[in-house]
Amino acid sequence: MLISIGRLATALIALASIRAATSFLSPEKYGQLAILITIQMLCGLFLINPIGQHINLHTHTWWDDGSLPSRLKSYNYYIFFSAVLGALLSVTIIPNSPTDTTYTAIIILFMISSSTWNATLISMLNMLGFRAASIILTVATATISLITSIIFITFWKSAVSWFAGQAFGMLIGAIGAYLFFRHHAPASPHPKIRNPLLTRKVLLTYCLPLAVAAGLMWVQLSGYRFVIEHFWGLSQLGLFVIGLQLSGQIWALAESLAVQFLYPFFFRLISEHKNEERVKQALSDLLNTLIPVYLLLAGLTILAAPYLMKLLVSAEYSSAWGFMIVGAVVELCRVLGNTLSNAAHAKRETKSLTLPYAAGAFVILSLIFISGEYNLDISWAGLALISGAISMLVTMLITMYHQVKFKLDALRCTYSLLVMIAMGLSVFYLPVANGLQNELLALISISFVAACSLFLVLWKNPATISLLSAQLRKI
Known part of the structure; x- marks a missing residue:
């Protein structure tokens, strides 16, 4: 209950932040904010x-042997290096006056550093069993970020000002997590021994392949924004992004709840990954529980898009509900792809994830470039995102089926x-409210209507019953 309340509170604050940002920022300035976020996401x-x-x-191994704090010291240098690269990238990409460029670069550096430590330490506290502290710090970060962004933007209405407020909230949350972590971290039995964070083998065999897959994922999630800004401008980008962000917040809440409640049972069942029949059954149960739920949520998001846009953003953005529908389809493909990708994790074959994300990135960039070169309407960029998401999902489905022969209900x-489909088609016949x-x-x-359908697919669902029957702890 504590985790659920914390996640719900964070999601509501995020929606409030979107409402506040659209109230203070014009679509053009919101487009600038989208570019800043894209640079942060790349790093x-x-x-x-x-x-x-x-x-x-x-984390758990290093915590047990007392070496975790010392290993994180070297991580700090790497974070600063990444933040400097992000700052330099912002200078290259964002056209501003010299003064604005310097200010923007400093804020980018500040945001990458503070947000990374915030996410690292708060997530670490949750994994180590300090759940209450983790949830309180997460909600506090979101609340402080919203308040400081509103204060900053009151004095200077710009995307960078809003972004600076978000970075300040991240910093306060990171400091709180660090103080809690330092107070509870066990002392190292060998404090003078320097413990390495990475080895050459780990860097080459684990980190680099994962970086390639993550980079391709970034193209699908936000990298395309640079191309849209180039062909259609910041104002159109702002309208485009706001619709996708609203869908993203709804789906982030749904996916986080699924991960929190169902994945522990799934990972318990696949812990003995050499038992192929057990892995096949566990993945099938997970898919047959979540796929119907995600499909219904997509229909609900599409049908509710015109009304949600009026409630959650300022009137200047309410016409962008079509992009929220695009976001619903893209997010559906994303979460289904993530669920299917568990086959690779179950088989310990994560290199197979590169091809699906490469296919999606190629389709998206190709179609957006073609649409831009022919001066087509920005709605074609939305179709490009949908096409890329579907390409990724189909490739993921085929690739993962070769890993584990799962069965669908x-x-x-x-x-x-x-x-x-019925709910999606009905959106064009909705009465104006x-x-x-x-x-x-x-x-x-x-x-x-969606809740009734959800009840039907979950009621006495044998896959859900089978999945939840796993014993998380043997003693």
């Missing part, structure tokens, strides 16, 4: 994430797919 996914994943794999998956009361009534009605 986070391509440079930092592979090292961070390596740390996650060894045809009845439940087909029913959910048909309901999703004017006023908060009518918009809320429409959303409640749509949610009721």
Whole structure:
């Protein structure tokens, strides 16, 4: 309950942040904010994430032997190096006056450093069993970020000002996590021994392949924004991104809950990965539980898009509900791809993840370039994202099936797919709801239909029952 409440609170604060940002920033300035976030994500996914994943794999071992604090000291140098690269990249990409360019570079450096330590330490506290502290710091980070961004942007209405407020909140959360971590971390039995964070073998066989896959994922998630800004401008990019972000917040909440509640059972079942029949059954159970749910959520997001845009963003952005539909389809493919990718993790064959993300990135960039060169409407860029997401999902499905021969529940998956299609087509026949009361009534009605369908696919679902029957602890 504590984790669920914390995640829900964080999601609501994130939605409030989007509402506040769209109230203070014009679409053009929101497009500038999207570029800043894209640079941050590039450094986070391509440079930092592979090292961070390596740390996650060894957190408990290093905590037990008391070497974790000393290993993190060398990580600090790498984070600063990555932040400097991000700052230099911002100078190259973002056209500004010399003063604005310097200020932007400093804020980018500040954001990459503070957000990385925030995510690393808070996630580490959660893994080590300090769940309450982790949740409190997560909610505090989101709250402080929102408040400081509003304060900063009141004095200077710019994308960089909003971004600086977010970075300040990340810093406060990181400091709180560091103080808690330092207070509880065990002392090293050999404090004078320098413990390495990485070895050459780990760097070449684990981090570099993961960096390639993460870089391709970045292209699919946000790297395309540079191309859209080049062909259609910052204002159109701002409208484009806001729709995708709203869908992203909804799906992030749903996926985080699925990961929190179902994945522990799944990973318990596949812990003996050499038992192929058990792995096959566990993956099939996970897919047959989540695929129907995700399909229905996609239908709900598409059908509710016009009303949600009016409620969650300022009037200047409400016409961008079509991009929220694009975001719903893209997010559906993303989470389904993530769920299928568990086959690679179960078989310890993560190199197979590169091909699906490469296919998606190639399709997206190719189609956006073609659309831009022929001066087509930006809606074609939305179709490019959908095409790339579907290409990634189909490739992932084929690739992962070669890893594990899973079986799908045809009845439940087909029913959910048909309901999703029906809800998706119905969006074009929705009545116009004017006023908060009518918009809320429409959303409640749509949610009721989706909830009934969700009840049908989960009620006595044998896959869910089988998955939840796993014993997480043997003693």
